[in-house]
Amino acid sequence: MERLDKHRGNARQVVVPLVRRDSIGASHHVLTFEFETALEAAAGQFAMVRGASWGESPFLPRPMSLLSGGKRPSILVKVVGEGTRRLAASEPGDMFSVLAPLGRPWSPCPSERTPLLVAGGVGVCPLLFLARSLTEQGHRSIALYGGRCSTDLALDEELGAESDLRLATEDGSLGVMGRVTVLLEKALAETRGRAKIYACGPEPMMAAVV
Ligand SMILES: Cc1cc2nc3c(=O)[nH]c(=O)nc-3n(C[C@H](O)[C@H](O)[C@H](O)COP(=O)(O)OP(=O)(O)OC[C@H]3O[C@@H](n4cnc5c(N)ncnc54)[C@H](O)[C@@H]3O)c2cc1C
Structure with a gap:
């Protein structure tokens, strides 16, 4: 348990509602969730996302990079299979289990670069x-x-x-x-x-x- 917490860093698992789904063409969608407490995430980090009503298929959450953090974090989804198809078909009000932020953020850019x-x-x-x-x-x-x-x-x-x-x-x-x-x-x-x-x-x- 201790090792798992260490690996997760400041990640937390929450169940949150989708508040927006913006479709960009046929296969890309921006999904925006509403968090009670702001998600402290930096560029380069990702989330594990799964619909609360998905049942057993697909069984595992899907990794998605974060497009933003804060109280309304968002992700960009490209449909390639069942999990992303279900994400793309979701509607505001649908509940999602989100584990985030995961991974290491990108390092800062020195001012002279x-x-x-x-x-x-x-x-x-x-x-x-x-x-x-x-x-x-x-x-x-x-x-x-x-x-x-x-x-x-x-x-x-x-x-x-x-x-x-x-x-x-x-x-x-x-x-x-x-x-x-x-x-x-x-x-x-x-x-x-x-x-x-x-x-x-x-x-x-x-x-x-x-
Ligand atoms: C750290 C991380 C961040 C990611 N960020 C994003 C993101 O911001 N937006 C986004 O749309 N996707 C992202 N992905 C990829 C995304 O997680 C997969 O496309 C998704 O899990 C596929 O799930 P599925 O059930 O729709 O497809 P599956 O049924 O699992 O697979 C369908 C097809 O997609 C292929 N596939 C699955 N995963 C990947 C992958 N990682 N790369 C290339 N092909 C794959 C499979 O080989 C298969 O051919 C990210 C993956 C990782 C590991």
Whole structure:
């Protein structure tokens, strides 16, 4: 028990209502919950989320990055299977079991560095949380955001409001044609070794960034 508490840090398990579901196209949804006590979470942390009325299927909670903390924390859900389909079909008033915050937040950006955010797919969620925090701290971030096609780039306008945003799609339907890493070389040259890189996305993207 002691080891479990140590591992969890300040995470707590609560049962809370959904207060909003905002659909972005067919497969992305922002879900907002209402907490009695504000959730003290930082960018890069995630939650384990499960509908209180799901019965036995799916049995396990689903990990979702936090888009925000506070009294109304939110998550971005992309539908890929049964758990995310049920999350996407939920309605305000539905109750959810949420264990959060989990994981380690991203480290701060020194004032002399330029934050360079590299997002692939739903990796945009924790990076938008980060971009908002960095703006509050007085940084101007550069954000590179890629997906297979334009409909993969959920929350691009919100990210653009917090950063100098550059987009890439593999089919060329938005931004430059190609993977997000095609934008990275130019951004690195521009920041002349002063960039601090924050990245979140699919494994091949992470491998290419590293
Ligand atoms: C730390 C963490 C943070 C995450 N943050 C987000 C987020 O902010 N938004 C979001 O939409 N998703 C996020 N995910 C992924 C999300 O947890 C899975 O998509 C979800 O659990 C799938 O559940 P499901 O029941 O819908 O699909 P399942 O029925 O479990 O799987 C359906 C299909 O999706 C594939 N799949 C399942 N999990 C993943 C995964 N992690 N990556 C790639 N493919 C997967 C399976 O192989 C299968 O093909 C995160 C995952 C982790 C580990």
